[in-house]
Every structure is written in C-alpha cells, then in structure tokens.
Amino acid sequence: MKTIVAISTPLAKSAISIVRMSGKNALTIAQKFFTPLKKQKLQPRKMALGKFDLGSSFEKCLMVFFEAPNSYTGEDMVELHLHGGIVLTQLVQQKLLQAGAQLAEPGEFTKLAFLNGKISLDEAEGIIEEINSESEAELKAALASADGELNQKVKLLQHKLKDILAEIEVSLDYPEEVDFEVLIDNIIKSLKVIKTELSVLISNSEQLKFVKSGINVAIVGRTNVGKSSLLNALIGEEKAIVTEIEGTTRDIVEAKADFKGVRFNFFDTAGIRESDDLVEKIGIEKSKKMLKDADLVLVVLDGSEKLSSDDKKIINSLKQPHLFVVNKSDKKRVLEKMNDEIEVSAKDKKNLQFLKESILQKTIGEDFNFNASVLANERQLEILKEALKQTKQAISEKSESMEILSLIIKNIWQTLGKITGETENEDIIDLIFSRFCVGK
Ligand SMILES: Nc1nc2c(ncn2[C@@H]2O[C@H](COP(=O)(O)OP(=O)(O)OP(=O)(O)O)[C@@H](O)[C@H]2O)c(=O)[nH]1
Ligand SMILES: [Mg+2]
Known part of the structure; x- marks a missing residue:
C-alpha cells in the first residue's frame, strides 16, 4: 500500500499552507523530518508544535496525526501546517517524496475516503462540486449533495427495485402458488411509482444546469x-x-x-x-x-x-x-x-x-427551492434519465415473461448503482475523482 502526499492548500502566498499524507507509512515518513519541540508523545488528532528538518535549516511548524480509521481517507494521515510560502511548501513536499511518499493524483484523498467506506459516491461528487462552485446557489446544491441526499433517495429506489426482484424470484421458485397476472399488475404499479419519483428527481436536477452555468x-x-x-x-x-x-x-x-x-x-x-x-x-x-x-x-x-x-x-x-x-x-x-x-x-x-x-x-420555476431540492450533476442526471427510460420500457412492454421483466429491473438497479456506488465499476470511479484538484 502506497503513501500519498500533496499540497492541500492553494499554492500561493498565504498565512499558512498544509501538506498532507495518507497511507500506512505517513507517520514514519513525517517523523523522519519532524520532531516535536517538547519531548511529548504524539497524540492522534492533537496538534504538535515542532520543527521540520529541511536539510540546511529547520522550519517551525505544526503537525497533526490522524490514526486509521479515524481520518478523512480512513488510512493513517498526517497534516503539516506550514508558514505559507510557495518555495517552502514545495520543499517540504519534495522531502516527503524523497522519503518514499508518492505524489497524489487529483481527488485521490477523496477517492480513498470513498473506497474505505468513509463517504458515498454521491457525497464525493458533492465535495468536488463544492470545491468548484462559484455562485451561492451552486454551493447550496453542492452542499445538499455532500450530505448524501441524492444518494439516500436513489438508494431507496434501488431498495424498491430489489424488493420487486425478490418477489419475482420467489414467484419463479414457487410458480404454483402465484397468480402471475396479479403479480405483474403489482410490479407495474410499483414501477409507476418509481417512474414518478425519477421524473421529480430529474426535473429538480435540470434546474441545476441553470444554477451552474447561469x-x-x-x-x-x-x-x-x-x-x-x-x-x-x-x-x-x-x-x-x-x-x-x-x-x-x-x-x-x-x-x-x-x-x-x-x-x-x-x-x-x-x-x-x-x-x-x-x-x-x-x-x-x-x-x-x-x-x-x-x-x-x-x-x-x-x-x-x-x-x-x-x-x-x-x-x-x-x-x-x-x-x-x-x-x-x-x-x-x-x-x-x-x-x-x-x-x-x-x-x-x-x-x-x-x-x-x-x-x-x-x-427555474416558482417551486424552486435551493434549500429543499436534491440536485444531481450532469453525470448523475444522465444516469437518472437512463433509469427513467428503462423504467418506462419495463412498464410499456408489459412483459409476459418474468425472466425478461426481472432482467430489465436488474438493469435499472444497475444503472442507479452508478450514483450510489452499489454497482460501481473502476471506470466510473476514476472518471469522477479525476475531476478533483490534487490534494483533496
Ligand atoms: N422615454 C424612454 N426612453 C427610453 C427608454 N429606454 C430607452 N429609451 C430611449 O430610446 C432610445 C434608444 O435606446 P437604446 O437603448 O439605444 O435602444 P436599442 O434597442 O438598444 O437600440 P439599437 O441598439 O439601435 O437597436 C434612446 O434615446 C433611449 O434614451 C425608456 O424607458 N423611456
Ligand atoms: Mg442597443
């Protein structure tokens, strides 16, 4: 397992700048350079004042250690709070790289947080939007997403689909006990509810287009x-x-x-x-x-x-x-x-x-309320639309065959999983996290 490092604050003249590491060796690497001023033991989540050995000089700075799993990424993490300054910050990062850390990719910290179950895919995307958001409304939408509201709603839909799939499963195992006509009727009814809920999510989210681009x-x-x-x-x-x-x-x-x-x-x-x-x-x-x-x-x-x-x-x-x-x-x-x-x-x-x-x-419409709406980004919107299309197809086909119906419903579930991460595959995850800046 590698240990990653990045400068997490904008590389500019500022009062302080933060370099952070995540990974098994984060503490070991940091301690090659950092010694606390007082000879106390480093306690997790407690800032320690110390000096960082730059080779030719020492830099006074603060260090915090987060012990796994109680950190942003879920791994061991170290944050170094330095006096802001482009050269100094880069020098510190350079030292850590030489000692074995690897430069983080954009979004890698948040990706780890997701992979370690710290946040959902939806929350991760909310964090990206938050970093990139410009107007107030956009920020609110991003915050709503960071809370995982969309995730919750989509998960609920996924559960409903799972319930239907379970019902179909049972009916196929015990065909003699099932009235298939009634069962199909019920399934279609449930799908119609899901269709409506998807439509609402979509129309809410389309408003985000305006929010984002003006x-x-x-x-x-x-x-x-x-x-x-x-x-x-x-x-x-x-x-x-x-x-x-x-x-x-x-x-x-x-x-x-x-x-x-x-x-x-x-x-x-x-x-x-x-x-x-x-x-x-x-x-x-x-x-x-x-x-x-x-x-x-x-x-x-x-x-x-x-x-x-x-x-x-x-x-x-x-x-x-x-x-x-x-x-x-x-x-x-x-x-x-x-x-x-x-x-x-x-x-x-x-x-x-x-x-x-x-x-x-x-x-945007009069019923628009930035505080109440659950908003999806472009990628999530495409997924919701795809799921809606599949749901409509399932309803209109009125399939006679339980197997085919079950297949279509599984597909809808898969599609929605691209939002919640429940059926995620590597490609999507990489795509999402590549939109981050390095150090997040
Ligand atoms: N009384 C009055 N005059 C106006 C008002 N709005 C504009 N004007 C006058 O109408 C004239 C044209 O105004 P502009 O804003 O240049 O009109 P425009 O539609 O941009 O014109 P073009 O660029 O030539 O197409 C100017 O003399 C303005 O002062 C208004 O609300 N009341
Ligand atoms: Mg004019």
Whole structure:
C-alpha cells in the first residue's frame, strides 16, 4: 500500500499552507523530518508544535496525526501546517517524496475516503462540486449533495427495485402458488411509482444546469426600443452604448448579474431590421442566432408605438421561452396589450425587480427551492434519465415473461448503482475523482 502526499492548500502566498499524507507509512515518513519541540508523545488528532528538518535549516511548524480509521481517507494521515510560502511548501513536499511518499493524483484523498467506506459516491461528487462552485446557489446544491441526499433517495429506489426482484424470484421458485397476472399488475404499479419519483428527481436536477452555468437571457427586438437601456438598467451599469440613433448596437454585449443567488448572463443584441450596412447585417444575424440559443428571450417592444412589421417578424420567429418586455412605460401607452407582458421603464428603472422575478420563474420555476431540492450533476442526471427510460420500457412492454421483466429491473438497479456506488465499476470511479484538484 502506497503513501500519498500533496499540497492541500492553494499554492500561493498565504498565512499558512498544509501538506498532507495518507497511507500506512505517513507517520514514519513525517517523523523522519519532524520532531516535536517538547519531548511529548504524539497524540492522534492533537496538534504538535515542532520543527521540520529541511536539510540546511529547520522550519517551525505544526503537525497533526490522524490514526486509521479515524481520518478523512480512513488510512493513517498526517497534516503539516506550514508558514505559507510557495518555495517552502514545495520543499517540504519534495522531502516527503524523497522519503518514499508518492505524489497524489487529483481527488485521490477523496477517492480513498470513498473506497474505505468513509463517504458515498454521491457525497464525493458533492465535495468536488463544492470545491468548484462559484455562485451561492451552486454551493447550496453542492452542499445538499455532500450530505448524501441524492444518494439516500436513489438508494431507496434501488431498495424498491430489489424488493420487486425478490418477489419475482420467489414467484419463479414457487410458480404454483402465484397468480402471475396479479403479480405483474403489482410490479407495474410499483414501477409507476418509481417512474414518478425519477421524473421529480430529474426535473429538480435540470434546474441545476441553470444554477451552474447561469441563465442565458437574450434581449432582442427591433431598433431603438431600448434594449441597451434595459441591459444597463438590469445590471446597474452603463455597459452598452445608448443613443437615439437606430442601429446603435451592432455586436452582442454580454453582462452578468446575480439575482437571488442565481447568475444571469444577459445578451444585448443588435436591433433587428432590414439593413444594407454590412456590419449591422452581421450583428443582426447574431441577434437571430440568440433568438434560437438563449434559455429565455426578452422581446423588447416600445410601449409608446404601435406594433411594427419588424416587431411582428421577430414575434413570428420566436421558438424559445420568452417574455414580452414593454418598455418606455413612462410614455403614453399606444401598443396593444400583449400576452405574458411586463411593462417597464428602462429610463426610470421601473418594474425591473418584477422582471427579474419573472425571468427566474420562467426558467427555474416558482417551486424552486435551493434549500429543499436534491440536485444531481450532469453525470448523475444522465444516469437518472437512463433509469427513467428503462423504467418506462419495463412498464410499456408489459412483459409476459418474468425472466425478461426481472432482467430489465436488474438493469435499472444497475444503472442507479452508478450514483450510489452499489454497482460501481473502476471506470466510473476514476472518471469522477479525476475531476478533483490534487490534494483533496
Ligand atoms: N422615454 C424612454 N426612453 C427610453 C427608454 N429606454 C430607452 N429609451 C430611449 O430610446 C432610445 C434608444 O435606446 P437604446 O437603448 O439605444 O435602444 P436599442 O434597442 O438598444 O437600440 P439599437 O441598439 O439601435 O437597436 C434612446 O434615446 C433611449 O434614451 C425608456 O424607458 N423611456
Ligand atoms: Mg442597443
């Protein structure tokens, strides 16, 4: 069994930095260099002040020893708390490597924790997300996962599947005592419950996509309706140029804003109209592309004017979820009433809060609660979808043969095991842990 070592804090100028080791020889290796200042015996989980022998000099530092199995990885572990400093930290690591430790791979500490039964696969993934998370909502989702909530729910589904499999098993052993029609009916009923639960998990988790990458909101409309003014008002900054000249914006102007912990990526676009100007034409093509690609389109209309033919063309080409933003509410309303409209004034900054709420509702949904939701990452989401597909197949096939039904159900169980780790194979585990940084 090898002993691994890594620098676990960012390699930068900092007050302290931590080098840690995990493995059978962690303590032996550390003690080749570290001697406590007081001649006391090193006690597990107690910090000891001492000096680390660097060869030409000594470095004062703190050391903690965690005795297996009471450590993060479940193995013997040692942490050295050093004065921060890139050179010093690297030097200490170098010494430990020379004494027989091996450089840890990204995520290897957490992988060991998983392999030694300290955490579930789901919790491990939560820890990765936690390290990599940027916005508040994303962090909350990661924390929920680190608690193993998804794991619990999926395990429960796996247990239900196991129960069904057991029932089938019994029926095959004692066929004369079983009414197969009734049994199949019951199995299908149970599968339908599982199908619903999977669907809920999936729809919850799809919201994570937004949480992670932010919601892409395109601000689209004909020229001069106030798109750029709206962008500036939404982000509270004069980012895009505003003039009364039609065709002011020619390229896409991107700006980010956080609202209720969710990140919005706003894209202000060139006003859509017939144009002979080469540059403007390219800009308009980009606007049309945004119409198709955005998570949500804000169709900006000028409330003080009638619907023009350009407006109508844009409205007719809408495919993505959208909201009509009727701008210039500070002026007299001339525009007819639109479905799903929100009246704002970019100039007076009126009703913008409500607009942001509406964007949130239209994309993430009103029932979304970061504190209550159990969220899966992309990989887990794919697995849940696969399991849902298999479950639907099992229900629709209404297989006459118990053996085939049992096979399909076993498959669903296997699929879900890729989340809980109950049927894991090496590949998946390696894939997951490779996403960590070294030292975690
Ligand atoms: N009264 C009033 N004027 C506004 C409002 N919003 C924008 N304007 C004016 O409308 C004109 C056009 O504003 P922009 O924000 O440049 O419009 P745009 O849609 O980005 O225009 P293009 O980039 O040319 O497509 C400017 O003179 C703004 O001052 C508003 O809420 N009320
Ligand atoms: Mg503009």
